[in-house]
Amino acid sequence: MAATTWLIRFIGAALLLTAVQAGAEENGGHKDVMTMEELTVTSDPIIQPTRQADETVYTGTEITTKGIESQGAKARTSVYESMDVLPGVNVESADQFGLGAEQRNVRVRGVKGYFGALTVLGVPNYGGNPIGPRDYLYDMENFQSVSVYKGAVPANIGTGVGSRGGAVVLKPLWPTEDFGLKLSQNLGSDSYQRSFVRMDSGTLPRTGTRLSASYSYSEAEKWKGPGETGPRDNLNIALTQDFGDLVEAKLWVNHNQLDQDLYRALRFEQADKLSDFQDFDFNSRLSGDPAQDISYYKYNRGSYENTDVLGVVNITPSDSLRLTLKPYLSREDSEIYEGTQARGGVVQKREREIDREGAISELSWDKGGVQSVVGYLFERSDMDISSRDYLPVSDGLAYRGAGIVASPSGDNYVHSPYVKLSGSLGSLDWQAGLKYFYYDEASSQGYIDADGSLQRAADLDREARTYDMFLPTAGLGYWASDSIYLHASYGKNFVRPYAYMPIVATYNNNRKDFQDQGVTLNDLFDGYDMEESDNFDLGVRYSTPWCEIAPTLFYAEHSNLLTPVFDPRVNQTYYQNVGEATSYGLDLETSFFLHDNLTLFINPTYTVMEYEDDITFQGETLDTEGNQVIDTPELMVRGGLIFNWKDLELIPSVRYTGRRYGDVAHNERIDSYTTVDVQATYTLEKAVRDRDLKLSLELNNILDEEYISSITAMDYNQGGEASYYVGAPFSAVVSASVDF
Numbered sequence: 001m002a003a004t005t006w007l008i009r010f011i012g013a014a015l016l017l018t019a020v021q022a023g024a025e026e027n028g029g030h031k032d033v034m035t036m037e038e039l040t041v042t043s044d045p046i047i048q049p050t051r052q053a054d055e056t057v058y059t060g061t062e063i064t065t066k067g068i069e070s071q072g073a074k075a076r077t078s079v080y081e082s083m084d085v086l087p088g089v090n091v092e093s094a095d096q097f098g099l100g101a102e103q104r105n106v107r108v109r110g111v112k113g114y115f116g117a118l119t120v121l122g123v124p125n126y127g128g129n130p131i132g133p134r135d136y137l138y139d140m141e142n143f144q145s146v147s148v149y150k151g152a153v154p155a156n157i158g159t160g161v162g163s164r165g166g167a168v169v170l171k172p173l174w175p176t177e178d179f180g181l182k183l184s185q186n187l188g189s190d191s192y193q194r195s196f197v198r199m200d201s202g203t204l205p206r207t208g209t210r211l212s213a214s215y216s217y218s219e220a221e222k223w224k225g226p227g228e229t230g231p232r233d234n235l236n237i238a239l240t241q242d243f244g245d246l247v248e249a250k251l252w253v254n255h256n257q258l259d260q261d262l263y264r265a266l267r268f269e270q271a272d273k274l275s276d277f278q279d280f281d282f283n284s285r286l287s288g289d290p291a292q293d294i295s296y297y298k299y300n301r302g303s304y305e306n307t308d309v310l311g312v313v314n315i316t317p318s319d320s321l322r323l324t325l326k327p328y329l330s331r332e333d334s335e336i337y338e339g340t341q342a343r344g345g346v347v348q349k350r351e352r353e354i355d356r357e358g359a360i361s362e363l364s365w366d367k368g369g370v371q372s373v374v375g376y377l378f379e380r381s382d383m384d385i386s387s388r389d390y391l392p393v394s395d396g397l398a399y400r401g402a403g404i405v406a407s408p409s410g411d412n413y414v415h416s417p418y419v420k421l422s423g424s425l426g427s428l429d430w431q432a433g434l435k436y437f438y439y440d441e442a443s444s445q446g447y448i449d450a451d452g453s454l455q456r457a458a459d460l461d462r463e464a465r466t467y468d469m470f471l472p473t474a475g476l477g478y479w480a481s482d483s484i485y486l487h488a489s490y491g492k493n494f495v496r497p498y499a500y501m502p503i504v505a506t507y508n509n510n511r512k513d514f515q516d517q518g519v520t521l522n523d524l525f526d527g528y529d530m531e532e533s534d535n536f537d538l539g540v541r542y543s544t545p546w547c548e549i550a551p552t553l554f555y556a557e558h559s560n561l562l563t564p565v566f567d568p569r570v571n572q573t574y575y576q577n578v579g580e581a582t583s584y585g586l587d588l589e590t591s592f593f594l595h596d597n598l599t600l601f602i603n604p605t606y607t608v609m610e611y612e613d614d615i616t617f618q619g620e621t622l623d624t625e626g627n628q629v630i631d632t633p634e635l636m637v638r639g640g641l642i643f644n645w646k647d648l649e650l651i652p653s654v655r656y657t658g659r660r661y662g663d664v665a666h667n668e669r670i671d672s673y674t675t676v677d678v679q680a681t682y683t684l685e686k687a688v689r690d691r692d693l694k695l696s697l698e699l700n701n702i703l704d705e706e707y708i709s710s711i712t713a714m715d716y717n718q719g720g721e722a723s724y725y726v727g728a729p730f731s732a733v734v735s736a737s738v739d740f
Contacts (some may be wrong), residue, residue, distance in 0.1 A: 046070055046085060046642075049541060052146045052154040052169075052370045054364050056422040056429035057475035059489045059537070060149040060169075061589070068140050070642070070651050072698045073186055073194065074098030074732045077218060079118060079135040079146065079168060079233065080106040085638050087587040087603040088150050088554075090657065092631075092710035094263040096700055096728035097192055097220050099229045099296045101136045101258055101304050102336075103725065105710050108150050108166040108582050109554060110609030110632040112715070115495040115531070116165025117157060120172065120252070123310055123328045124160030127354050129385045131161050131498040133168075134332070137256040137306050139216050139240050141182065142236050144173045150587070151537040151554055152473045152491025155418035155433035158360060158377050162495025163471075164558070165531050172252055175210035176200045181740035185351060188698075188733035192220035198236075210240045210591060223728050225281025226297045227261025250312040262300045262338065265712065265723035268668040274706050278726050280647070286392070293392035294339030299347045302336035320366040329357040342505075346389040346400055352386040352604055358414070370397070370423040377416040382408075387501075402449035406460070406504070410442040429477035431682055438468040439496050446521065459520045460507070467530050469494050485541045493535060497528040499562055499575060499714070504575045513570040527565070527576035533558045539587075550589040557582055563716050564615060579716065581629060583609035602639040607632060615664065615716060618730065622718075624664045630722070631711040633658035633672070647683040652676070662711050662722035673707035675700075698733040 050062035068075050068082045075082040078098035084091040093104040106113030113133025118125045126133050140146075147169040154158065157167045180200035183349030187193050198214035219230025239251040263281065282297035293299065308330045316324040332354040339347050365372055386405060390397035409627040415438040422431035446460020472677070475489035507514055507521045539552030563579030565573075585607040592600040608628040614621050623694070628634065640653030655675045662668035678699045687693040709727030 045591070047603075050145075052156060054156075054373045054420060054422060055154060055431050055475075055476040056371070056424055057431050057487055057489065058485070058541075059152050059154070059475055059487070060147050063146040063148070064442070065144055068143075068146065070653075072677070072700065073188065073192070073547065073735070074193070074700075076140050076186075076196075077136065077138075077216075077234075078104065078136060079133075079140070079170065080104060080113065082140055082146055083148055083168070084655070085603065085628060086148060087589060087605040087636070087638065088585075088607070089148070090633065090636055092725070092727075094710055094725040094728075095220075095229050096190075096223060096267070096731045097188070097194075097218075097229070099136075099218055099220060099232055099258070099300060100263075101134070102130060102711065103263055104135070105631070105712065106135075107632060108148075109320045109556070109585065109587075109717040110607050111165045111533075111628050113165045115162050115498075117153065117159040117161075117163050117167040117401065118170075119158055119160070119168065120170045120308070120310055121312065121326065122157045122169060122360060123326055124158040124379075125330065125401050126160035127332050127352065128383045129350060129352060129501060132165075133160070133419070134304075134306060134460075136258065136304075137234075137308070138170070138254060139196060139214060139234050139236060141184075141198060141256075142173050142212075142214055142238075143170050144599070145171050145660075151535040151556070152475060152489040153471075153493055155420050155435040155471070155473055156360075156373060156375050158416070159435075159437070159494075159534065161736070162531070163493040164495045164531055166493075173212075175212035176202065177210065178202045179740075180212075182737065183740075184735060184737035186733055188220070189731040190221040190223050192731075192733060194218040203572065208242055212236075212238045217244055222261060222263065222281070223731070224279045224726070225264065226284040227282070227301070229260045230258065232256070241413040241634075246316055248312075248314045248316075252310040252312070253308070255307045256305070258302075258304045260302055260304075261297050262302065263725055264295070265455075265725055266708075268662055268720065268724065269720065271662075271724035272668075273672065273710050274708065274726070278706055278729075288394065288435060290392045291345050294341075294345050294347050296339070296392065299337050299339050299392065299397070302334065304334040306334075307331045324360075324362045324364070326360040326362075328359065329355075331355055343389060343400075343509075346391055347397055348387050348389055350387045351385070354381070356381040370421060373418075373420040375418050377414065377418075379414040381412045381414075383412070384408075398702065399452070401452075402447075402454070405447040405454060406444040406462070407447065408442045409464070412442055414438070415440075427479040429475075429479075431473075431475045433473040435471040435473075436468070437471060437494065437496075439466065441465045441467070441497075443494065457514060459511075460504075461520070462522050462525055464526070465528075467496055469530055469532065472617055483543050485543075485572045487539050488539070489535075489537045491535050492532060493659060494530050494532045496530050497577070502714075503528075503574050506572060510572050513572065518571045519569065524574060524576075528579070529560050529577040531558065531560045531562065531577065546593050548589070548591045552587045553584075554587065555582075555584040561715065564718070575690075575714075575716075579615075580612035581609060581715075582612060583629075584608065597644040599642040600639075601642070604635070604636065604637045604639075606635055608634060611664065622665050627664060627666055628661065629715055630662055630664060630713055630717055631660050633660050647685065649681045651679045653678075657707075660711065662713060662724065663717050664715075665718075668722065670708045673705055673727070674703075675705050675707070676702050678702060689740070691738050691740055694735075694737045696733075696735045696737075698735070700731045700733075701727070701729060704730040 046067035049058035081098040118133030149167045153163040153167040196216040201211040216384040218232040231670035313325045362375035389400040418435040420433040442463040447454040473491040477487040535556045541550040560577040560583040561579030565576045635658040638657040643650040681696045682694040707727045711721035
């Protein structure tokens with residue numbers, strides 16, 4: 001990775017120098033400057049209703065460029081952090097700047113975000129171990145908006161591993177027609193720094209080509225314990241090219257490289273005495289005792305490298321007919337070291353080499369007032385995921401054995417055709433869609449590690465499997481008046497099988513007991529299936545010159561959930577897809593335009609997500625029926641003010657998260673918490689070569705609240721198994737940016 005890192009930084013440095021020179025030579029004639037004039041949410045909203053192209057009913061919520069900017073530094077490098085303003089979305093993170101990878105959780109209406117879809121223009125981004133999206137790959141300055149679908153998911157959004165946790169669509173900021181240059185520099189607490197540059201070529205003469213390129217470098221010290229989050233290097237290149245009036249081609253390339261030292265989780269006994277353990281983290285030096293040295297900070301770190309390439313070709317023979325093709329490929333190469341008490345105490349090294357390539361083809365036409373879309377997603381994936389165990393010794397780490405070894409026999413394939421219809425009848429909007437999802441998973445051969453050499457173990461083999469499901473959606477919208485819009489929607493969502501490593505580990509650790517009963521690993525996977533949910537939304541949006549109020553009632557039934565099942569043959573508990581849960585509640589988006597330069601927004605959420613049955617663990621029945629799913633607060637509130645006066649903008653905001661639990665029996669209670677942030681931006685007009693300079697001050701958690709932010713556990717987690725991460729204390733960031 002080192003050579004690639006320096007190559008990326010060299011390109012970034014070259015881009016920065018070129019951009020500065022171009023800005024110096026630009027004489028102010030090609031681009032209008034966006035100044036911080038007085039604004040209201042009606043003209044520049046933070047969030048607004050959205051729908052997919054070729055649809056008529058608003059079933060999603062869009063976070064605008066303004067909405068992303070209003071959430072500060074953490075929203076510049078994390079997709080999920082940019083979503084935290086929404087009702088129904090709970091983002092939890094161990095770090096305060098949005099730089100960390102895979103130590104951040106998100107739940108959408110109580111469902112884990114990694115059960116959902118994260119896409120760029122509908123093209124899925126995801127990986128394995130952990131399953132689900134990688135939200136840390138992008139610089140958010142390169143996107144114009146983020147669309148979030150919390151219930152019904154439109155059929156043309158590539159769902160990757162699934163959609164139970166909703167779906168997110170990122171819309172790139174493609175190269176502009178005019179020359180553009182953006183420079184920004186951020187400095188903050190804990191030696192935080194981030195430099196960002198983006199340059200747009202404008203429309204080049206003769207060819208009509210438009211290019212953009214951006215580079216950022218970010219890093220920060222951990223706010224507690226030894227180590228750093230970063231360096232993080234991000235490079236993004238985009239191109240658009242018209243071929244006459246009928247064909248438009250686009251290319252989008254994103255490369256992200258991150259190194260990080262991990263934050264240490266607390267046990268519940270420590271989280272319950274947070275004031276004593278808030279600063280508890282990994283050890284800063286080696287002791288010579290292997291039992292202690294698995295907690296050395298350099299043995300708990302990760303390196304993540306991701307490259308994504310997306311092409312878009314639009315062919316429009318007429319105003320009513322369009323053909324779109326989106327070929328894509330994705331590459332992930334990561335390695336993570338983590339100390340664990342399993343197997344007597346070892347440092348486990350997890351490696352991921354994930355290759356995905358595919359394409360979405362889509363034909364849409366409009367005839368007789370009916371918009372029709374037919375499309376197909378195809379993807380091939382190769383996921384080489386393995387783990388190895390090491391023991392700390394005097395001169396480093398000594399190989400102890402392979403943790404999990406499985407050799408896939410081939411690639412995995414996704415086939416997903418879909419169709420959508422939509423239209424309007426007077427004041428009534430309607431739409432319907434149907435997607436078919438088919439997943440072909442390759443078989444694998446199992447091996448055991450015998451003194452450093454791998455030997456075949458047939459009882460560890462897994463047979464090839466296929467999973468499929470029809471996913472219907474439907475929606476209605478009705479304009480009761482110019483200011484009142486009623487809407488209802490239904491959608492079936494899913495997530496394909498996951499959590500393979502835990503069940504393999506359970507089998508490996510108790511292999512003789514399973515063998516004595518004639519049970520193979522493949523038998524355990526016979527109980528794996530796709531989780532599914534039926535989602536219903538009913539809402540209204542009331543808009544006037546002085547307010548926007550948008551309540552949405554939601555209800556969902558979840559089935560085939562991965563649930564612990566006790567097997568008396570071997571006296572072991574392992575996961576199978578047999579669980580059920582029900583969720584319902586209220587999302588409320590509100591904006592009150594108190595004055596031309598003062599807006600109040602309050603976005604509360606009430607969520608109930610309950611287990612349907614008691615569960616049995618190690619032969620004991622636990623009273624879980626009717627309990628709230630872990631890590632799901634019933635009440636959350638996101639709110640704040642947007643105040644503009646001349647060249648000054650102030651955004652104080654409040655985030656309240658209600659009581660949560662870390663286990664299914666509700667013995668591990670985590671109290672509610674409230675954090676308060678303030679962001680101030682002042683614009684110096686024509687301060688840099690006749691361009692406006694924006695200066696910002698961001699104060700996060702200004703009350704220095706002590707709280708548990710992130711809880712990592714399976715939804716049917718037993719007591720003592722959850723990991724609790726401490727929320728970041730007070731921090732400050734100052735930034736300066738200029739657009740040429």
